Every structure is written in C-alpha cells, then in structure tokens.
Amino acid sequence: MSVHTEAVRVEQLTRVYGTDQQPVTALAGVDAVFVRGTFTAVMGPSGSGKSTLLQTAAGLDRPTSGRVRLGDTELSGLSETQLTKLRRDRIGFVFQAFNLLGALTVEENIVLPSRLAGVRVDRGWLAEVVQRVGLDDRLTHRPSELSGGQQQRVAIARALVTRPEVIFCDEPTGALDTATAADVLTLLRMLVDTHGQTVVMVTHDPVAASYADRVLVLADGRLVLDLPQPGATRIAEVLATLGRSRVRS
Incomplete structure (x- = not known):
C-alpha cells in the first residue's frame, strides 16, 4: 500500500502502564493501517485497549514501544512542542463530552483552538464547514441554547476547521439519544463519502x-479481528462471544 493512501499506520504498538512490579499492558503489539477517505470503528470489551489505541495513534500519548506514522511523519522522533503543533494542525478530535465553552457563541467555540494557536481563520472555509454540519443559523447561539446533537455538531465543526488529515472520535455518540446519535453518525459518514x-x-455501540x-x-x-463492514447484528455477536470468552478465562 502506498504511503500516499495511508492516513495513519501503527506498527507493533505497545503501551504499558504502572510500575515494573505491577505492569498493566493496555496494548500488546498492535499493527493497523487507516486508509485516507475511510471510516473505521474500533471496538472491544471494556479494558481492551481501544481508547489507548486512539490516544497513541493521535499523538496524545506516547507508546512504550512501536511506531506511529501520520502520513509521512513518524511521531516517535517529535518533541512535545512538535507533537502539540502536529495535533493542532493535522488532527481533529471529537469526544463524548462536547468540551464547549458556555460563555462563547457557536462560531467562537469553533474557531477558539485556531485563535489560541495564533492561526488566522480562513473565513471561506469556516463558512463551508458550518454549512456542511448544518449550523448556518446557529452561529450566534450559546451552547446552552443548543440540543446535544447540535453541540456535538459544533465539536465536529471545530475539528474540521483546521482541515485535519484524520478525525479521531472517542465515543462521540455516547451522551446522545438514539435518534440524535444517528444524526451525528450520518454526518460523519457524509464527511467521509462526500468530502x-x-x-x-x-465506540461500544454496534449500531x-x-x-x-x-x-x-x-x-x-x-487486534483480534479486522472486519469489512459486517453489520450491527454480526458486530454484536462478535462482541458477545468475546465477552463470554473473557468470563470463562
């Protein structure tokens, strides 16, 4: 596979927490490639290492060993300052908590990271991002005036405004009801398919x-399975089987 088609590659990724006397292995030699223009879900039982994989792949946490590449950039050789700049310029983040500031408007929340970094906001691109996520008529509203789904759309717009090479989402629909979650997931799907x-x-949710x-x-x-879209029913069956095997062991 050409490096030009790879957004992120992790090789023999290991992350061990704790002490030498009581080590906890969160990742044990994971290999994975995330291709540009695709939507990948990472799943597994609680404690399986899925959030640790996201954090190390996104440069939020350093692996104990192994390699992470964002495009053609190897992360292990970067200083903390360089990592901070890489995350700001090339990666978008969307979390379960919306992390919006209540005193700011929607527009101010979207551009805040760029402003803090001293980066000029491209107004044309901002307008396009706002239109993509369906917030055209909400820019002057405060977060308290928005539904949960609208607040998550603000968080997605904030992630998009820097033109990231990849967006990492950690349980982005965990705080939303079923219908609102479907709305946000449809938006993420559209961003992949159309843009x-x-x-x-x-995510822990098969749907x-x-x-x-x-x-x-x-x-x-x-990494125990790498499945082309298997559908929600098959995903639920796989997770249930894994859960039973963990109980038996």
Whole structure:
C-alpha cells in the first residue's frame, strides 16, 4: 500500500502502564493501517485497549514501544512542542463530552483552538464547514441554547476547521439519544463519502459501528479481528462471544 493512501499506520504498538512490579499492558503489539477517505470503528470489551489505541495513534500519548506514522511523519522522533503543533494542525478530535465553552457563541467555540494557536481563520472555509454540519443559523447561539446533537455538531465543526488529515472520535455518540446519535453518525459518514475525510471512531455501540467501512476489534490489548463492514447484528455477536470468552478465562 502506498504511503500516499495511508492516513495513519501503527506498527507493533505497545503501551504499558504502572510500575515494573505491577505492569498493566493496555496494548500488546498492535499493527493497523487507516486508509485516507475511510471510516473505521474500533471496538472491544471494556479494558481492551481501544481508547489507548486512539490516544497513541493521535499523538496524545506516547507508546512504550512501536511506531506511529501520520502520513509521512513518524511521531516517535517529535518533541512535545512538535507533537502539540502536529495535533493542532493535522488532527481533529471529537469526544463524548462536547468540551464547549458556555460563555462563547457557536462560531467562537469553533474557531477558539485556531485563535489560541495564533492561526488566522480562513473565513471561506469556516463558512463551508458550518454549512456542511448544518449550523448556518446557529452561529450566534450559546451552547446552552443548543440540543446535544447540535453541540456535538459544533465539536465536529471545530475539528474540521483546521482541515485535519484524520478525525479521531472517542465515543462521540455516547451522551446522545438514539435518534440524535444517528444524526451525528450520518454526518460523519457524509464527511467521509462526500468530502474524503478520514474518521477513526472508538465506540461500544454496534449500531454506531455499522456506519463505518470497517471494524477493528481489540481484546486484551491485541487486534483480534479486522472486519469489512459486517453489520450491527454480526458486530454484536462478535462482541458477545468475546465477552463470554473473557468470563470463562
């Protein structure tokens, strides 16, 4: 596979927490490639390492060993300052908590990270992003005046405004009701299909994962399955089987 088609590659990724006496292995030699213009869901039982995979792949946490490449950039050789700049300029983040500032308007929340970084906001691109996420008529509203789904759309717009190479989402629909979650997932799907965005999403929800092109399943820090879109029913069956095997072990 050409490096030009790869948004992110992780190789033999290991992350160990704790002390030498009591080590906890969150990742145990994970290999994965996330292709540009695709939507990948990362799943697994609680404690399987899925959030740790997202954090190390996104440069939020350094692996104990192994390699992470964002496009043609190897992350391990970067200083903390360089990592901060890379995350700001090339990566978007969407979390379960919307992380919006209540005193700011929708527009001010969207451009805040750019303003803090001293980066000039491209007004034409901002207008396009706002239109894509359906917030044209909400720019002067405060977060308290928005529904949960609208607040998550603000968070997605904030992630998009820097033109990221990849958007990492950690349980982005975890705080939303079923209908609102479907609305947000449809938006993420549209960003991939229509605009060629790359999305990597950690989720525990088989229905949310069914919006992705591909599902990676982790168990005990290892990648155990890499499935082309299997559908929500099959995903639920796989997770149930993994859960039973963990109970038996």
